[in-house]
Amino acid sequence: MMMLKSSPAKTGRNDPCPCGSGLKYKKCCLNKASETSGMEYMKKKYLKKFGIHLNDKKAIEGIRVAGRLVIETLDLVEKMIAPGITTDEINTVVHSFAVEHDAIPAPLNYKGFPKSVCTSVNDVICHGIPDDRILVDGDIINVDVTHIYKGFYADASKTYFVGTPGENAKKIVDVSATCLKKAMSMLEPAKTIGDIGWAIQQYAQGRGCSVVREFVGHGVGKEFHEPPQVPHYGKKGAGIPLVPGMVFTVEPMINLGRAELFIEKDGWTAVTADHCLSAQFEQTFLITEHGYESLTPYEL
Numbered sequence: 350m351m352m353l354k355s356s357p358a359k360t361g362r363n364d365p366c367p368c369g370s371g372l373k374y375k376k377c378c379l380n381k382a383s384e385t386s387g388m389e390y391m392k393k394k395y396l397k398k399f400g401i402h403l404n405d406k407k408a409i410e411g412i413r414v415a416g417r418l419v420i421e422t423l424d425l426v427e428k429m430i431a432p433g434i435t436t437d438e439i440n441t442v443v444h445s446f447a448v449e450h451d452a453i454p455a456p457l458n459y460k461g462f463p464k465s466v467c468t469s470v471n472d473v474i475c476h477g478i479p480d481d482r483i484l485v486d487g488d489i490i491n492v493d494v495t496h497i498y499k500g501f502y503a504d505a506s507k508t509y510f511v512g513t514p515g516e517n518a519k520k521i522v523d524v525s526a527t528c529l530k531k532a533m534s535m536l537e538p539a540k541t542i543g544d545i546g547w548a549i550q551q552y553a554q555g556r557g558c559s560v561v562r563e564f565v566g567h568g569v570g571k572e573f574h575e576p577p578q579v580p581h582y583g584k585k586g587a588g589i590p591l592v593p594g595m596v597f598t599v600e601p602m603i604n605l606g607r608a609e610l611f612i613e614k615d616g617w618t619a620v621t622a623d624h625c626l627s628a629q630f631e632q633t634f635l636i637t638e639h640g641y642e643s644l645t646p647y648e649l
């Protein structure tokens with residue numbers, strides 16, 4: 350039988366150029382890529398073709414610092430998660446931490462969102478609004494933190510167990526964390542946006558779970574949501590090629606049951622149509638010359 354041809358791990362001289370021109374790498378960006386002027390060339394090209402900002406050193410450092418604050422916030426939240434607390438209490442901690450560190454909690458007033466963080470419990474997929482709901486033993490809760498620091502945004506989330514998890518909770522949290530790991534193995538130049546979604550979809554469906562389609566990862570940095578969109582499903586090798594300087598989130602929302610959802614009357618809260626559990630992990634990633642760096646790093 351024929352060998353399956355997979356996309357190359359690194360771009361060879363004769364491989365298609367990662368900029369998507371259709372030319373061979375050596376005939377296109379190879380020489381330019383090593384020079385500062387080459388970076389400028391690629392920057393213009395990605396902006397014009399896809400609306401994507403390729404970030405320079407200064408912007409990357411700005412997002413990295415914002416990312417550190419996001420991770421410190423999630424660490425603080427992790428310590429307080431227990432049966433008996435309310436999601437409003439999480440909001441207070443996230444808001445206070447941001448303000449005390451000269452950061453702005455990005456969700457607050459974003460397109461009318463009323464709180465400083467998203468808290469999504471059990472069958473809530475994302476965009477849960479903190480309120481007086483009391484967490485109970487066996488719940489799962491995703492806490493999604495985005496801070497703006499000195500004009501730079503970083504975005505990350507984790508799903509936590511409240512007390513002792515049941516079998517379903519353990520499974521969906523494990524599958525969604527592993528989906529993010531699988532996505533990370535695709536983050537390098539010459540892989541594509543489609544490869545990321547493919548890796549996630551493949552794994553999630555292989556474990557009998559489903560991928561939410563209505564919400565996607567996104568470019569992030571100078572704005573909350575920038576191009577490109579990063580679907581958590583897709584075809585191998587399809588879509589925009591990854592190039593150094595791209596910063597975007599990957600944030601697969603994985604459902605234990607069916608993929609369908611509805612939005613509650615508040616206009617935000619996304620809930621699984623079958624009310625089965627949903628879990629999510631999100632980090633902000635920078636594409637580097639040889640792979641990636643998480644700008645909101647945590648162990649998975």
Ligand code: MF3
Nearest residue numbers: 456459462467476493495504
């Ligand atoms: N942090 C979410 C994301 O990952 C966006 C939340 S928008 C809000 O993109 F308004 F709900 F906060």
Ligand code: CO
Nearest residue numbers: 504598600631
């Ligand atoms: Co995001």
Ligand code: CO
Nearest residue numbers: 493504505631
């Ligand atoms: Co987020």
